[in-house]
Amino acid sequence: MTARLLEGKIFSAQIKEEAKTGVEEIKKNFGITPSLAVIIVGENPASKVYVRNKHKTCEELGIKSIVVEMSEHSTKEELIEKIDELNADKSINGILVQLPLPNEIKSHEEEILNRIDPLKDVDGFHPYNVGKLVTGSPTLVPCTPAGCLKMLDLAGIEIDGKRAVIIGRSNIVGKPMLHLLMSRHATVTVCHSHTKNLPEVTREADILVAAMGKPKFVTAEMIKPNAVVIDVGINRIAPKKLVGDVDFESAIEIASAITPVPGGVGLLTVAMLMQNVIKAAKLQLNI
Numbered sequence: 514m515t516a517r518l519l520e521g522k523i524f525s526a527q528i529k530e531e532a533k534t535g536v537e538e539i540k541k542n543f544g545i546t547p548s549l550a551v552i553i554v555g556e557n558p559a560s561k562v563y564v565r566n567k568h569k570t571c572e573e574l575g576i577k578s579i580v581v582e583m584s585e586h587s588t589k590e591e592l593i594e595k596i597d598e599l600n601a602d603k604s605i606n607g608i609l610v611q612l613p614l615p616n617e618i619k620s621h622e623e624e625i626l627n628r629i630d631p632l633k634d635v636d637g638f639h640p641y642n643v644g645k646l647v648t649g650s651p652t653l654v655p656c657t658p659a660g661c662l663k664m665l666d667l668a669g670i671e672i673d674g675k676r677a678v679i680i681g682r683s684n685i686v687g688k689p690m691l692h693l694l695m696s697r698h699a700t701v702t703v704c705h706s707h708t709k710n711l712p713e714v715t716r717e718a719d720i721l722v723a724a725m726g727k728p729k730f731v732t733a734e735m736i737k738p739n740a741v742v743i744d745v746g747i748n749r750i751a752p753k754k755l756v757g758d759v760d761f762e763s764a765i766e767i768a769s770a771i772t773p774v775p776g777g778v779g780l781l782t783v784a785m786l787m788q789n790v791i792k793a794a795k796l797q798l799n800i
């Protein structure tokens with residue numbers, strides 16, 4: 514039997530519909546239009562596609578969107594000045610600096626991201642928001658892991674008491690995913706490049722989250738029969754060929770449910786960003 518396909522477009526449509534209602538309520542009750550500012554530095558082609566998608570989705574939902582395009586050779590000081598300006602601008606609710614930053618300023622990434630007002634930090638990367646998540650009072654949560662959790666909920670997949678295994682320990686996905694699943698009472702293991710006997714560990718998982726950025730790394734032998742497999746990887750293996758971190762063709766034969774790539778959790782990331790813009794607007798309105 515092949516697995517149930519967890520298609521991103523179905524779930525993202527639901528989340529966006531919810532967000533649209535949220536936008537309308539804020540407009541009606543408070544007379545403001547929720548707004549997002551995205552800063553893109555340089556010419557990374559994948560980043561440009563992501564930023565265009567964010568802009569289009571904002572427009573679709575009635576969120577005001579501005580895109581600040583900065584030169585590849587912008588200095589750390591120029592970027593920080595822009596962030597300070599957006600922090601002070603009361604008409605802007607959410608600020609996002611698209612990653613990766615160009616090599617020239619990559620080493621300052623932490624300082625740059627930490628400059629964003631935590632109440633406008635729609636990526637949920639600021640230490641204040643990370644701390645809130647870890648201590649069990651989540652506010653603005655990173656969009657990709659939040660999207661994975663939302664998808665599990667919308668698909669009616671139980672989390673409480675389940676064994677969850679995450680492969681990858683990044684700040685953007687692996688670590689927040691750990692806290693989200695733990696807060697929902699899963700027993701969670703985080704694996705990474707130094708994990709011994711990885712297949713033995715992953716075969717314990719009722720819910721397996723692959724987020725380490727290695728194309729088709731997770732094969733059927735690493736999956737427990739009937740596990741739910743969430744593939745966060747986006748790997749370009751040829752100019753027009755994207756694959757996930759999971760070997761989809763073999764995994765679909767053993768899992769009970771699986772997300773495809775493309776068309777899986779990636780679509781939920783943008784939808785959750787929209788929800789974070791609304792959340793940020795509400796935090797600023799004190800509601």
Ligand code: GUN
Nearest residue numbers: 609610611612613636685
């Ligand atoms: N680049 C790839 N994923 C992300 C993300 O979640 N946030 C930002 N800011 N940049 C990214």
